[in-house]
Amino acid sequence: MISAQFNTDDAKWNAVCENNSDADGVFYYAVITTGIYCRPACRSKSPKRDNVKYFNTCDDAETAGYRACKRCKPTAITKTGATEQKIIRACRIIEESESSIKLDDLAAQVSLSPYHFHRLFKKIVGITPKQYSSKHQSRRFQANLMTSPSVTDAIYSSGYTSSGSAYDKKRDQLAMKPKAYRKGADGVTITYGIAHCFLGWVIVAATDRGICAIEFRDNSETLPEQIQARFPNAQFKKADTAFEALIKEVVDFIDSPQSTLQVPLDIQGTAFQQQVWEVLKQIKPGETMSYTDVAEQLGKPSAVRAVATACASNKLAVVVPCHRVISKAGKTGGYRWGPERKKKLLQLEKETI
Ligand SMILES: [Zn+2]
Incomplete structure (x- = not known):
């Protein structure tokens, strides 16, 4: 079997000579005399070995001053x-x-x-x-x-x-052991508390691992139902004094977007959702991204709808700032807790930055 690791100069050079498509995406070669870089499988005329330089990524090649070949389009591969x-x-x-x-x-x-x-x-x-x-x-x-x-x-x-x-x-x-999860969080204690913030009523719920939900509603009486529906058999405990302090921290954080929230989170989601939420957490207050931008940043430009769904599945309002993702046309777009709240949040961030 031919070594496909392409980790030596000889292996790379052989791949270029053989137009080996197995090396696509593994490295790129640039030709000093033409200033152009190619995929190893490019069918253009073979260069002289002395004139070839190798790069691991297209970015590296471009930083070094080379242009992408029009024939093999190295940047198109991703x-x-x-x-x-x-x-x-x-x-x-x-x-x-x-x-x-x-x-x-x-x-x-x-x-x-x-x-x-x-x-x-x-x-x-x-x-x-x-x-x-x-x-x-x-x-x-x-x-x-x-x-x-x-x-x-x-x-x-x-x-x-x-x-x-x-x-x-x-x-x-999982925040709880399998047996507990199977029974709809039977035996798991979830502490929650409700407070008022500039976006209306907010509920903060936590397992013993960290905050598992932050959600808004207009009506404080129906807020606990929203959390109970997720963990139908969990033991619910109303906030004690220690928890009140945590809620206050969350509310302060919602009110002042520039601050940081130093509390443990219990974030649950699929691999893809977690990737999307990681990207969202990198968007600074006052900045926005479109769903398309997020999909592109993940290297999955066609996953725009899936990104929107992942944003809508976020359970940790403001902490995972899904409100900073807007439609491409600059419109606010949807929000799990209502577009009005999203507008208010974005407005506040714009004003305080
Ligand atoms: Zn080429």
């Missing part, structure tokens, strides 16, 4: 192309698989070398195939917990090999 299709196919295989699949097998199924596959997957999806698989297993596991006759059944039908490994993986992703 937007559309066969490579991305292969990675999308790998995602589907992972999602549909009953058990975890070895990296080598996955790579073989989409006709890529394991090294190349791993690298491209991380670049396009944002996490490794293993992390992606683990997230999906845990999502299936959560769904199974609700429908299976017992926790053990749920564990095995989700592809986990032993109950121990399911508990281990869950530790980072």
Whole structure:
């Protein structure tokens, strides 16, 4: 088997001579005499080896002053192309698989070398195939917990090999143990408190791991129902004095967008949702991004609708600033807690910056 790692000068040069498409996205080569850089598989005339320089990314090549070849369009690869299709196919295989699949097998199924596959997957999806698989297993596991006759059944039908490994993986992703989650948070205590802020009534709810929801409503009486619906069997506890202090911190944070909130969060979501929310957290007060911008930043320009859905699934109002994502035409766009609140938040941020 030919080494597909392309980590030596010789391997790179061979890939260029062979127009090896397996090296696409792994590195780029530039030709000193023409000032142009290409994908290894470019069909343009082979350069002299002495005139070639290698770069890991298009950005690196452009920073060094080279222009993209018009023939092989090296910058186009991350937007559309066969490579991305292969990675999308790998995602589907992972999602549909009953058990975890070895990296080598996955790579073989989409006709890529394991090294190349791993690298491209991380670049396009944002996490490794293993992390992606683990997230999906845990999502299936959560769904199974609700429908299976017992926790053990749920564990095995989700592809986990032993109950121990399911508990281990869950530790980072679920605020409560599987048995509790299956029963709609039975035995889990969620503390909540309600306060008033400039956007109306706000409820702050937390497990013992951190804040799990911040939500708005016009009517304070119906706010607890909103949280109880998510965890139908949890024990609900009204805020004590210590919790009141936490609520005050959250309200202060909502009122002054420039401040920082130093409290633990218990954020739950799918791998994709978490990626979207990470991007949102980087948007500074007073700044906005469009749904398209976010999709592009994730390297998934066609995922605009999925980004909008992830924004609408946010449970931590203002802390995960989904209000800073607006429609492309500059219109405010939708907001889980009503467009009026979104407008007010954006207005406040504009004024205080
Ligand atoms: Zn080219």
